[in-house]
Amino acid sequence: MLAGxxxxxxxxxxxxxxxxGEAYNAERMLEIKYANSGVGFAALVMPDGRNLxxxxxxxxxxxxxxxxxxxxLVDFDNWELMKVPRxxxxxxxxxxxMGMKMGMVPALACAPYEVVGMDWHPLGTSISSVESSVIAYxxxxxxxxxxxxxxxxxxxxxxxxxPEFGYxxxxxxxxxxxxEVEAELRNKTDYSxxxxxxxxxxxxxxxxxxxxxxxxxxxxxxxxAATAVGGAVTLCHVxxxxxEARTIEEAFCGDKPADKIKVARxxxxxxxxxxxxxxxxxxxxxxxxxxxxxxxxxxxIARLLDGKKVHKGVTxxxxxxxxxxxxxxxxxxxDAIRHAGGIVISCTCPVLSGGCPGPTYxxxxxxxxxxxxxxxxxKSAYYAKPMLRATKVFFGNREKCIEAAITGRWS
Ligand code: F3S
Numbered sequence: 001m002l003a004g005x006x007x008x009x010x011x012x013x014x015x016x017x018x019x020x021g022e023a024y025n026a027e028r029m030l031e032i033k034y035a036n037s038g039v040g041f042a043a044l045v046m047p048d049g050r051n052l053x054x055x056x057x058x059x060x061x062x063x064x065x066x067x068x069x070x071x072x073l074v075d076f077d078n079w080e081l082m083k084v085p086r087x088x089x090x091x092x093x094x095x096x097x098m099g100m101k102m103g104m105v106p107a108l109a110c111a112p113y114e115v116v117g118m119d120w121h122p123l124g125t126s127i128s129s130v131e132s133s134v135i136a137y138x139x140x141x142x143x144x145x146x147x148x149x150x151x152x153x154x155x156x157x158x159x160x161x162x163p164e165f166g167y168x169x170x171x172x173x174x175x176x177x178x179x180e181v182e183a184e185l186r187n188k189t190d191y192s193x194x195x196x197x198x199x200x201x202x203x204x205x206x207x208x209x210x211x212x213x214x215x216x217x218x219x220x221x222x223x224x225a226a227t228a229v230g231g232a233v234t235l236c237h238v239x240x241x242x243x244e245a246r247t248i249e250e251a252f253c254g255d256k257p258a259d260k261i262k263v264a265r266x267x268x269x270x271x272x273x274x275x276x277x278x279x280x281x282x283x284x285x286x287x288x289x290x291x292x293x294x295x296x297x298x299x300x301i302a303r304l305l306d307g308k309k310v311h312k313g314v315t316x317x318x319x320x321x322x323x324x325x326x327x328x329x330x331x332x333x334x335d336a337i338r339h340a341g342g343i344v345i346s347c348t349c350p351v352l353s354g355g356c357p358g359p360t361y362x363x364x365x366x367x368x369x370x371x372x373x374x375x376x377x378x379k380s381a382y383y384a385k386p387m388l389r390a391t392k393v394f395f396g397n398r399e400k401c402i403e404a405a406i407t408g409r410w411s
Contacts, residue, residue, distance in 0.1 A: 001159055009056040012044070013155035020152055021163025030164045034118035035067045035157035036129035036138075037104065038150065042095030057101045064160030066119035068107040069099050070130050071292070072347040076322075081343070082353055104157075108347040109321030110134055110291045111221060113142065116323075123243050126168050128156035132232070133225035133291045133379065139167055139235040141220050143243035148234055167234055173244060174253035175208035175237050177201065182211060183265045189376045189397040191215065192222040193271040194263060196378035199230025201261060208251040210239040211263075218294055225291050226378040275381040275395040278410075283311075284371025285390075286405040288398060289319035290349060290380040295327050297398075298344070302333035304402045310341030311408035322346040342405070351380070351387045363388045374404045 001014040021029065045051050072092055075082060079089040096106055107116040110131055118127065122142035129135050129146045130153050138144045147166040149156070156162045166172060179198050185191055198207040207227060215223070215238065227233035237245035245251035273279075288301060301318055310316045318337060320328070325346040328334040334344050350363050350370070363370065364387050373390035375381050376398045384390035394401075394410040404410045 001161075007056060007059065007061065008050065009044075009052040009061060010158055012052060013158040014161070016155045017152065017159060017161060017163055021165065024163065024165035026163035026165040028164050029161040030126045030168060031160060032065055032126045032128055032156050032162045033120040034065055034125070034127040034144075035063070035153050036070050036107075036112055036127070036131070036134060037067055037099070037154040037157055038070055038130040039072055039092060039095050039099075040151055041154035042091070042098060044151075044154075053098050057098055061102055063103045063157045065157055067104045067157040068112045068116050068118075069096060069104045070107065070112060070134065071110045071349065071352060072096065072106075072108050073352055075345050075347045075353070078343070078345055082345070084353060107321060107323070109323070110349070111137070111294065111321065113137060114217070114292075114294050114324070115321050118144070126162060128153040128162050132228035133221075135234055136224035136228040136236065137221060140224050140237065140242050141217075145173075148232070170253075173235060174206065174255060175245070175251040176205035176258050177207050178248070178252075178257040178260045179207055179209045179263055180211055180260060181209055181263045183263050183268050185212065185215075185219070185268075187397045188216070188219045188222045189395075190268055191219040192226045192376070192378040193268045193275075195223040195226030195236075196230035196275065196382070197263065197267055197271045198236070198261075199227040199233050201231070201259075202227075202233060203231040204233070205231075205258070206235050206237070207233060208237045208239065208245060208248070208257070210248060212238050212241060215241060216296075218297055221291055221294075222377060229379045229382045271378070272395055275378055276393055277385075278392045278394065280409070280411045281392050281394075282372055283314055283374050283394065283404040283408055283410050286314065286316045286374045286401050287319065287350060287380055288317075288376055288401055289345075290351075290375065290377040292349070293318055293320040293324065295324050295331075298324060298328045298333050298337070299331070300398065301342075301402065302328070302336040304399065305337055305340035305342060308340050308406050310405050314405050314408050316342035316405040317345050317350070318342060319345045319349045349380075351383050365389075372410075374401050374410055376401050
């Protein structure tokens, strides 16, 4: 591959992976079984102007492993509403088309495991993925092995290889800190607050949660996503729940935790307060669905909005994958949300999408602000100031966010 026998795209991909492996002292290349790539691969143009993707596609090149395209930079149904320029949208469509010709499945979701899967049993399997929330979920809940990758995921998909370092190695998968969860976790936003709290304490390490009883998939989705934002957590364990932590001993591989932290209700409440800039005020924008909402979440949101109307001047967005949106359309939930004045956005989210509020703006443009912002996710609360230029941030559970969308106030 490195010598160029399999073409320019394979050669450049392998060059990158070799450099990555050398930087981390990897001893060998692993065979990977699945990749989740970002759309950034489409920018792979050589200094001499050669477009390696187009060249490879013309020659009928196929990715070496099952590969999904993660979340995109545009909602192909709502790009005009989101004020995304046409040429930007066309570029994203072109990139997706190129990916599909190479065999990529367009999950267009930051929870691709909910809609597509990886065409391989995950436990103990080396994969390569973009996007911190899905990476943390793949590692923690599914027991697959991935580092925090970016374009390396595409190169891994092209070659089927990845250097053996980081979370592919047993020694880096053992727990470091024990969180004894005494607080009752009442909803998925409590899980999000807990994840953020733990992430802030452990940074790059591996938290182990003990005392969490019977979480749902969406609870674990919010927990893992928030650990990756409070710190830069790539892997966590939940004792008796996640596959590498059937017991505390297994989670720590027999080692002693570096620290034991008790989590009472006060720690959860303090995290709500920490991520909120204010306790009350008018609301301009409500965003639910970070990470992308499952059909179960959309169903609950539709029921909460039943017979209600979003307050004049308030924008309510629910972000999800196109596949879940299509299911919600066929079940009538999307209509119910629209009827109430909400909008179901798919493929992307405000943090990723370009465009608003004008042809050259992104959400973080200095002249733009999303206004007073409410969310049920620690991740979007965290990004609200730097990425969406929110004036006030309100972080609370789904019911509270829907109430704010209807009344136009947070209290
Ligand atoms: Fe997904 Fe965007 Fe949140 S990528 S995890 S919805 S910030």
